[in-house]
Amino acid sequence: MRFLIFFLINVWLFAEVDATIRIEKDVDQRSNIAIVDESSVEPYLASKFFKILQDDLKITGNFTVDSTHYSGSSAPSGEGKDFIIQYNFSNASGASLNVKLLKGSTNEVAFSKNYNIGSLDKYPFLAHQAVSDINDKIGYPSVSWMNRYVVYSRYSGSKQSQIVLADYTMSYQKVMISGGLNLFPKWGDKEQNTLYYTSYNADLPTLYKLNIYSGGKEKIASSEGMMVCSDVSPDGSKILVTMAPSGQPDIYEIDTQSGVKNRLTTFSGIDVNGKYAEGGSSIVYISNPLGYANVYKKSLFGTAVDQIVFHGRNNSTCDANGNKIVYSARESSNKYSNNQFNIYLASSSGGDTRPLTTSGINQFPRFSNDGNIVMYIKNSHSIGYININKRQTLLFPIAGNKVQSIDW
Amino acid sequence: MKKIAFILTLILIATGCGKKSKVKPSNVTNSSETITINDGDVSKYNNSDDGLDGSSGGLKSIYFEFGRYDITSDMESRMSSNVEIAKSKSSIRLEGNCDEFGTDEYNYALGLKRANAVKQSLVSRGISADNITLVSLGESKPLCTQPTEQCYAKNRRVDFH
Structure with missing residues (x-):
């Protein structure tokens, strides 16, 4: 009977189709939109900016985007279009953008706004902010997540790494921390003013909190063996860390004001990757009591531990947002090549499991702050985004070395 | 026969005559050279002295199987040798390393x-725990970056310093 139930669950799970290829019949709810470029920048930059605008509109899941790169002289008629975006992008004195949203039927201006940014390198953020504002103006659910920074660490050599700031498309990238081994960047507050990261450049792995604007940094804690900030509570007052003061990796909660540490897990194997879930009343995390990595949940007000994933050969990373979790599962028994890692979405109580990817090596799933988008790394060389409600996906290449950890 | 000898010669030249050279991670690109061990027996090369050991001071690295952290019996001679050297040292730093197949x-x-499994083994053999420090370097310090099973196995190790 148990086998039958297991079999039926698997049939149900794998009968689902990859979100990347499943297009829901929700096109009627999407607005048809065309983009008219009235800029006079060099063609390479014009093309890049147009592509970012186009991708921003697509990933919202709220627009059916005309792929033609129209210029002012070849502007389309409004027929068949709900909206037309006219924009003028300039790279004089940093970067600036004038955007107008026209109603397709009447050519009436529904929205107009100017944007400026001091550094030309940051021009992708002009597109993200404009699309976010246009999306709001039309009345769709917010996509302000696209205005946020992504921060990630990447290896640059043996015991060498860099911590890099980027926009979500990786079009903008700036190395923030380099020299030695600095890992596990994690945003310290909702506003993305501060960042936790671990330095391996002293005798003990040491957790720092860095103000990315002032450059000031504060030592939070250090531990023999390892030290990682896995999550920050919504109000920033507490953090979940994995540390090992006696050689045993366990999850602790640290009060950032008092510095008081509270050990949350005591299993003799591996406990890592603690994430606040269910409004901060519980944590989901990775543990290996059955001999392989899997996703577990523990109430912060009790001792009971629940296994919440029951498939996959090795599920070594997860994230949580409210009552939802995402995790990466190794699908096959191959140790190395030809392995598949797929991302799954599930409820924090273990039900409603749904695959978000169906092929390749998909790892490091991370929710957006609103829980509507899942970011992940595909085949080590691309960063992907899945709009889980709209079933819309996008992939962007990541230049450079292997990603070690990522947050946004 | 001459043809066969000629082909074998070409193969040996193409594969560097089977010689294992020191590999600097930063120099490795997508080399066509691959050495694949199909039986998964790590002891065959873990016990060979090919210059790729990550430890220092005459101590020898301890190697582990995929996803495991228990010390296998074929590492016994290395542990015994290390214990003898460790007795004369005032401090030992154990660095745990992994292949690239885990996540963060x-x-x-x-x-x-x-690293902790090696520490416990040293302590059980008379080395003071107070003299031992641990750190995990994850996959950040690979000795070998070729996409081969042999290479991955070299990165699943604990180095002594």
Whole structure:
């Protein structure tokens, strides 16, 4: 009977189709939109900016985007279009953008706004902010997540790494921390003013909190063996860390004001990757009591531990947002090549499991702050985004070395 | 026969006559050279002195199987040798390492469990725990970056310093 139930669950799970290829019949709810470029920048930059605008509109899941790169002289008629975006992008004195949203039927201006940014390198953020504002103006659910920074660490050599700031498309990238081994960047507050990261450049792995604007940094804690900030509570007052003061990796909660540490897990194997879930009343995390990595949940007000994933050969990373979790599962028994890692979405109580990817090596799933988008790394060389409600996906290449950890 | 000898010669030249050279991670690109061991027996090369050991001071690295952190019996001679050297040292730093197949935190915890397993073994053989420090370097310090099973196995290790 148990086998039958297991079999039926698997049939149900794998009968689902990859979100990347499943297009829901929700096109009627999407607005048809065309983009008219009235800029006079060099063609390479014009093309890049147009592509970012186009991708921003697509990933919202709220627009059916005309792929033609129209210029002012070849502007389309409004027929068949709900909206037309006219924009003028300039790279004089940093970067600036004038955007107008026209109603397709009447050519009436529904929205107009100017944007400026001091550094030309940051021009992708002009597109993200404009699309976010246009999306709001039309009345769709917010996509302000696209205005946020992504921060990630990447290896640059043996015991060498860099911590890099980027926009979500990786079009903008700036190395923030380099020299030695600095890992596990994690945003310290909702506003993305501060960042936790671990330095391996002293005798003990040491957790720092860095103000990315002032450059000031504060030592939070250090531990023999390892030290990682896995999550920050919504109000920033507490953090979940994995540390090992006696050689045993366990999850602790640290009060950032008092510095008081509270050990949350005591299993003799591996406990890592603690994430606040269910409004901060519980944590989901990775543990290996059955001999392989899997996703577990523990109430912060009790001792009971629940296994919440029951498939996959090795599920070594997860994230949580409210009552939802995402995790990466190794699908096959191959140790190395030809392995598949797929991302799954599930409820924090273990039900409603749904695959978000169906092929390749998909790892490091991370929710957006609103829980509507899942970011992940595909085949080590691309960063992907899945709009889980709209079933819309996008992939962007990541230049450079292997990603070690990522947050946004 | 001459043809066969000629082909074999070409193969030997193409594969560098089977010679293992020191590999600097930063120099490795997508080399066509691959050495694949199909039976998964790590002891065949773990016990060979090919210059790729990550330890120092005459101590020898301890190697681990995929995803595991228990010390296998074929590492016994290395542990015994290390204990003799460790007795004369005032401090030992154990660095746990992993191959590239884990993700972020879990891989660092795996490296730490490996280092801790070696520490417990040293302590059980008379080395003072107070003289031993642990750190996990995860997959950040590979000795070998070729995409081969042999290479991955060289990175699943604990180094002594």
